[in-house]
Amino acid sequence: MIVNEQCIGCGSCIPYCGMGAISIKDKKAVIDLDECVECSVCRRSGVCPKNALEMQELDEMRKIRHQFSDPKATHPSTMIKGRGTEEIKTNDVTNRVACGRLGFGIEVGRPGIGTRFYDVQRITKALAPIGLDWEKANPLTSLIANLETGEFMHQVLNEKVLSCIIEFSVPVEKLEPIIKALLNVQHEVETVFSVSMISTYDADRKLPGLEELKKIGITPRPNAKTNLGMGKPGAQTKLH
């Protein structure tokens, strides 16, 4: 995002930027492109009285910022907008996280802080030795150069995005090492991450992993995202 010559330096756009990338210098708004994640919030808000906020031509690295930060952008690797993954939204028809397994979504930079990929890499490197089934239909996975070690493509490491989701599934037995790794690595990152865990109901209408989670001292929030199982006739019978 850039500011054109029409800017009158009124500063109206400043509170709209969640990354704090806009400031006033010499009576004009200036955008710190190193901090800007190309989310387009400032431009889309329509707050600028002079239409001085413009999307510049994006090179490949800035396109990555845009795709992970603007929900109107589509990820080319999955053809999905937002953070680019179906995760639980269609689990009833995809069987992405089958009963007896746990799906993890570690959204780095959320809520609203943003992240560099080098911080994401710190987390993937902490988790990879546990042995994960990485979700292939997730745009972040395509940026990981080595799935055995969790190392990213070198050229993206310093790029900043609003958030991105590390997504994988594991058997229930790996819950504890994953939580331990996350509790340790949280002290090494310069941002925050929100963690979610998908579990599919078993035949007794229990959620595998939930009791194990509580035993290691983690109580989920009372609000969750529930797949209602309405996607395809017969899907539940097949899964249960």
Added chain:
Amino acid sequence: MSHTLHRRGSKESLQNDFPLLSRPSIGINNIGSGDKLREFTKIAMRHNPTNLGMSKKGNLYTTTSEEIIEALEDNRTVNVVFANKEDYTAFLKELVEHNWDLSVTTGALRENVEEVCAEVGIVPHSVNLSIGIFGKLELLPPEEILAFTTMCGHHQIAPALVEALIDKVKKGKTSPHDAAVSLARHCPCGAFNTARAEDMFKQYLEKME
């Protein structure tokens, strides 16, 4: 992404928060799904949603439901939010009556979801649990600000904007309703619960009384 997961605020303040979305799965049932998503939207509009939208077109505060319906096509996600259990229940009941066959997820309190599903005859398939925020927590704004900003899971609402609007509401420069609508406009998917935001703005006025 899990954009209606991780909504913050007390359990009490989430009692009237019922977001849902429907979408197809690419390669399984995306072909022809545009018609179903349009039907989903039409059904939702019969039950007083506080918001509804899709990222490509916008939400009820930036466009009309007719334009959203017209813009829906295969491989889209449509979001709707109800602000009370009665409307949410009636909507799900109508989906069941339509023998709905596209994935639907809902981001409400689990106990409310379980109660309503039992009432209308839905057997939930799986749950995405929010198990916490980790890392440099000192970077986060206060919880009362997060209660607003996390209603847009793509975080298109900046904490500084919420703070500015709280200030305006307190000074009588804008109403709780208008403040809530101005935030809702920044959440293109329509996942933002405008009614809940209005209630939260009103609470600032009540505290001043």
